[in-house]
Amino acid sequence: MTHLELRDTYGTSHPDFQDWADGVPIAGIAGRGRLDAWNDLTRFHVARGVVFRRARVISVPPSDYIRFEHAITPWSNLAGGEQVRWLERPKARDIPVSPCDFWQFDDHLVCWVYQSGHGEKAGYDLSEDAAEAKLCSAAFEAVWERATDHQEFALPA
Structure with missing residues (x-):
């Protein structure tokens, strides 16, 4: 299972983000x-063998939300x-990707x-279109190949 995140802000009204913004550790x-x-x-x-891979494409410098997301x-x-x-x-500038986040x-x-x-969440669509699945798979794998594992990734200033 793969998930590609392309936005710099998600759910800033969520209590966890609000608390972090207010200084809660x-x-x-x-x-x-x-x-x-x-x-x-x-x-x-995961225990039954499913692999969850999440790739996040972020702007530099990162938004406050991305700083929160990285920390949590x-x-x-x-x-x-x-x-x-x-x-x-x-x-990631030369990787062809959809402008929408997705789960594959x-x-x-x-x-x-x-x-x-x-x-904020605005909705979702499910698709079994082969061309869309192929686009998502290729985009995710290209991002994944270039991306840095969380354990080794330091947010840029």
């Missing part, structure tokens, strides 16, 4: 249990068994994810 935010359901879900599927990734993604990589947007479940099923201009 990441460990305190992570300890509240809001991440448990996702981590339990990914752990379950060990608790929100890695703890459930996801693999996460980061790629600065200038290093297999070689046939893509979930296009839409957000508002402020990064």
Whole structure:
């Protein structure tokens, strides 16, 4: 399963982001249990052999939301068994990608994810179009190949 994130802002109205912006430490935010359901879900599927790969293409300098996301990734993604990589947007400039974030479940099923201009969830579409699946797979693999693993990635200034 792959997930490509292309935005610099997601859900800034979410209480976790708001608390972080107000100075609450990441460990305190992570300890509240809001991440448990996702981590339990990914752990379950990873245990049965599903590989979760998430690639994030980010602007330089990164937005405050990306700084938050980078800080919480060990608790929100890695703890459930996801693999996460980061790629600065200038290093992705020649990769043909859709302008939409997506989840690709297999070689046939893509979930296009839409957000508002402020990064709030705005909807999604499921597609089994072979050309869209091929585009998503090629784009994700190209980003993944260039991206840096979370454990080794330091946010640029």
